[in-house]
Amino acid sequence: MEIHQLEMLRELGALGSVKAVADTLLVTPSAVSQQLAALQRSVDVPLTRKEGRNLVLTEAGQVLADAGAAVVSAMADARSALGAYHGSPVAPVTLSGFHSAGQALFAPLARLLAGPGQPEVRLSDEDVAQQDFPALTARYDLVLAHRMDHSPRWPVERVAVIPLAHEPLDVALPAGHRLAGQRAVTADDVVGEPWVTSHAGYSPADVLSAVAAVSSRELNIAHRINDYSTVAALVATGSVIGLLPRHTARPVLDPGIVLKPLEGISTRRRIDILARPENLKRRSVMMVCEALQTIMTDLVGG
Incomplete structure (x- = not known):
């Protein structure tokens, strides 16, 4: 049982296919298959099973993968003791963010970390469904993720989870809308709107599904768009209303839009x-985390 075999098993659990593991670890799929087969021969219980086209871990395989993660983390501790890479403040850090987080945080982060002695941050956008965020940690040092309060917790x-914000989604109205002067709106106020x-x-x-459930009325959904800048532009035309995050949507707001709290429904998401865990032992990675916390604190406070 070798550390690199345990690492491949762990990545298989996160990514779901031999090819994805090979792409992540920069080896051939054949090499991954051979190492997983060698690992399987060293234990007497099945570690993987086929699920459609994907290869997934059995319960025993997940137990071994989790144990392997602890081994990998321990090795990271050993490397940290050597100092050079883990202690460097300028080592590159890869960061993935979903779209609204990228719009709100990426530019301030680049400005804050500009100059000598700062980490080199390499940014990417990955807007995926909630359950897919943890798997992105196989490809990035840090992943900005969001989930609703009532959704399953992160594994x-x-x-490792570092909280950034607890942000409401507000109803976005055209400035001239009949409800724009209210302090807040209810599901019954808005359910019939486009x-x-x-x-x-x-x-x-x-959140919108909850609006329909609370009011017991059918929704009138005109458009399905994930990008908040496009949502804001459509709301500003006066033809539709939408939902926008209170803090991270600020870069896309304009005077033609007002945000109103939605009462009676849980609308908060956690960012x-x-x-x-082993990535958080690197000084440059923790410097980026601290910068993100500073920027988010200023954004929420502002």
């Missing part, structure tokens, strides 16, 4: 940083 046995909302599996669609 903390596999990823809506622009996200695709199923994303936060705005979850968190997800990471493999």
